[in-house]
Amino acid sequence: MNVIISNASDRPIYEQIYTQIKGAILRGECKEGDPLPSIRALAKELRISVITTKRAFDDLERDGFIYSVQGKGSFVAVKNRELLREEYLRQAEGKLSEAISLARSGGVTDEELSEMFSYLLKGE
Numbered sequence: 001m002n003v004i005i006s007n008a009s010d011r012p013i014y015e016q017i018y019t020q021i022k023g024a025i026l027r028g029e030c031k032e033g034d035p036l037p038s039i040r041a042l043a044k045e046l047r048i049s050v051i052t053t054k055r056a057f058d059d060l061e062r063d064g065f066i067y068s069v070q071g072k073g074s075f076v077a078v079k080n081r082e083l084l085r086e087e088y089l090r091q092a093e094g095k096l097s098e099a100i101s102l103a104r105s106g107g108v109t110d111e112e113l114s115e116m117f118s119y120l121l122k123g124e
Contacts (some may be wrong), residue, residue: 001030001037005046013048017056025065025076026087036066036074 001024005016008099036044036057043053046061057074060066068074103113 003042003046005048014052014055014059016045017042017053018059021056021060022063022065026084027077030076032076033076034076036076038073064076 001021003017003020005013007013009016011019021030021036030036036042039053039057040050043050046053057066057068061068061074064075064077067077100113108116
């Protein structure tokens with residue numbers, strides 16, 4: 001697994017780790033049962049605090065993306081289809097909200113947005 005952090009980002013480091021690992025799981029790059037790097041090894045590789053890495057792993061476990069076995073490490077959890085569906089819906093809703101805000105700031109009407117959305121759906 002290749003996690004890249006940026007000190008220039010406005011997002012906290014633990015959140016960058018969380019997002020990248022979650023993304024790899026959602027994209028299927030990490031399969032169910034695959035081991036993740038240990039918290040200590042990842043912290044050492046990224047040259048960050050173990051506490052920071054642990055927070056990312058704790059959040060991933062809380063949200064059902066990974067599970068931990070004491071003395072063995074952390075592993076990709078069995079994918080709950082409803083959890084994945086909810087995650088995709090949440091991400092799509094966020095992107096649509098951004099698009100609506102952008103369109104409104106440019107003076108695009110609701111009717112134009114609706115027409116554009118219908119057109120894009122048909123094009124898929």
